Amino acid sequence: MKIIVLGAGIIGISTAWHLLEAGHEVTVVDRQxxxxxxxxxxxxxxxxxxxxEPWANAAAPWKVARWLLSDDSPLLFRPRLDPHQWxxxxxxxxxxxxxxxxxxVRQLVALGRYSHESLKTLVxxxxxxxxxxxxxxxxxxxxxxxxxxxTQAAQLMREHGVDRRVLGRDEVLAIEPALAAFGAHIHGGTYTPSDESGDACVFTQRLAALCQARGATFLYxxxxxxxxxxxxxxxxxRVRSLRHGTTRTLSADHYVAAMGSHTAPLLRPLGMWLNIYPAKGYSATMRLRRPEAASTVSLLDDTRKIAISRLGDTIRVAGTAEMAGYDDSLEGRTAQRRCAALVKRYEELFPGVADTSEPNYWTGLRPSTPTNIPYIGRSRVPNLWLNAGHGTLGWTHGAGSGQALAELISGRRPALAFGFCGDALRPARPYVPVAARGASTL
Ligand SMILES: Cc1cc2nc3c(=O)[nH]c(=O)nc-3n(C[C@H](O)[C@H](O)[C@H](O)COP(=O)(O)OP(=O)(O)OC[C@H]3O[C@@H](n4cnc5c(N)ncnc54)[C@H](O)[C@@H]3O)c2cc1C
Structure with missing residues (x-):
């Protein structure tokens, strides 16, 4: 079948790859x-x-209310006159x-496991x-x-079969000796040996190149x-060339909407109200001055709610979230404070390890659903499929989401161990994750 994939992020490209594997003719469209x-x-x-764990938990409303007034809080909800935000x-x-x-959590663990296997197979x-x-x-x-x-969160995750170990300070330092300079401030940690890290952009671009080599058409x-x-x-x-300004209409047997946060506004004129809202986050990538002293285990700093990952000779510090619309600029006081806070924290943790003079700042809009569970499956328009709303975990869930959707489009039932797949993933029906059903009119 002829299939057009809208969006060339990790989700669109992994969908394209699996569609090619299943023998379909694929075109990918992206504005970049x-x-x-x-x-x-x-x-x-x-x-x-x-x-x-999703952001939504019993303690979240109080935390968010406390953080409302602070520019550098981990999660910032800026109320706007926007019914979609409300x-x-x-x-x-x-x-x-x-x-x-x-x-x-049960659903996210299941999707994560499935996706991890899918990623390993693909690699x-x-x-x-x-x-x-x-x-x-x-x-x-x-x-x-x-x-x-x-410690309590680790216990809960262990109940879901996740190997999350609780560690004392010395054990934390044994696993990541690079934390030694900050060691006196560490009370303990939790560790999951089976998790990984890697560059999502490099992976996605290389997979896109392989898709192209297998005959996919790319309209960038x-x-x-x-x-x-x-x-x-x-x-x-309807598409428009950003180079020439020309417009045309492309047609196919099936269409996949995988445009991250922008999927929701795209589908509204069709009467589909996906509950996806952008959560703006930031990262700073810095060259390492002393690679031998830098961490190699991927880290989560609980105090700042930031991730720190080693990517070759660079270190990436990423995190924070602002629910404030589709603005993806790095300008403005809030953005600058948030970016600077990432670098400052890294320097507190690992003094002198990275070159903090020229950080490469970036911002991105997480396509967030209230549950953190994505929309994967057929919409109520029979030849329109959804793969969007992966929120904080799109890299983790990318390979599996692409594989599952390609299976569904091909008329097969994905070999998912999702507790919730049941009827919801039957190809003839829309897949609205159990927990998101009440929030969607699909
Ligand atoms: C600070 C931060 C840290 C994160 N850390 C992690 C992490 O450690 N692990 C993890 O698993 N996830 C992480 N995530 C989440 C992850 O990055 C996202 O969930 C994932 O990238 C979403 O992929 P996507 O393909 O849905 O969206 P995108 O990558 O945004 O892809 C959508 C594509 O659609 C295109 N597009 C949009 N609108 C149009 C249009 N009108 N016309 C044409 N093209 C269009 C865009 O150009 C884009 O290429 C993080 C996110 C942020 C912001």
Missing amino acids: PDAALETSKANGAQISVSFC RWGLSFLGQCTDAAFERN ARTGIEYQRLERGILHFFSTATDFEAG ETAVDGLDAVGGRIAGV
Whole structure:
């Protein structure tokens, strides 16, 4: 079948790859000049199957309320006159219960496991290199109270079969000796040896090149302006060349919407109200002055809620979230403060290890759902498929989401161990994750 994939981030490219594997004819459309130049570009680099708790939990509303006034808080909700933001916020509050948290964690662990296997298979098959480090993820805590909360979270994850170990300070330092200079401030940590890290952008661009070599057509610098529906089906996608200003309509048998945060506004004219809202985050990538003294285990600093990942001769510090619309600029006071805070914290943790004079700053819009569970499956328009809303874990869930959707489009049932797949993933029906159902009109 002829299939058009809208969006060349990690999700669109992994979908394209698996569609090619299944023998389909694939065209990928993206407004950027290459793959992975928006949210998949410079993220935290973690393949985080085991640290997958959604933001929505029973304590979240109080924390968010406390953080509302502070520019450098980990999660910033800037209220706007935007009904989509309010709808998202109210749905998020609805997920802040122990029961919803438990249900969402179960689903995210299942998707993470499936996706990890999918990623390993893909890497073994293609040999793609992307600064992969299979050294686990280490979450460290600087206060006794936070460590206690981390210990409880680890217990919960172990109940879901995740190998999250609780470590004392000495064990933390044994796993990542580079933390020694900060060691006196560490109360303890939790560690998942099976998690990984690697460069999502490099991986996605290399996979896109392999897709092209297998015959996929790539239309870069081409904006998607809208979808035309005729007789209850998508008849075409209106695109515009950003180089020449020309417009045309492309048609295919099936269409995949994988445009991250921008998927929601694309589908609204069709009467589909995906509950995806952008959560802006930042990263700073710095050249290492002393690579031998830098960390190689991927880290989570609980105090600042940031990820730190080693990518070859550079170190990436990433995190924080602002629910403030589609602004993806690095300008302005808040953006500058948030970026500077990442570098400052790195220097506190690893003094003199990186060249902090010229950090490479980046910002991206996480396509967030209130549950952190993505939309994967057929929409109510039979030839329009969704692969969007991967929030904080799109790199982790990318390979599996692409594989699952390609299976569905090909008329097969994915070999998913999702607790929630059941009926919801039957190809003839929309897949709205159990926990997101109430929040969607799809
Ligand atoms: C600070 C930060 C840290 C993160 N850390 C991690 C991490 O450690 N681990 C993890 O698993 N995940 C992490 N994530 C999340 C992850 O990066 C995202 O979930 C993932 O990149 C989303 O991929 P995507 O393909 O859905 O979106 P994108 O990568 O944004 O791809 C969407 C594509 O659609 C294109 N597009 C959009 N609109 C149009 C249009 N109108 N016309 C044409 N093309 C269009 C864009 O150009 C883009 O290429 C992090 C995110 C952030 C912001």
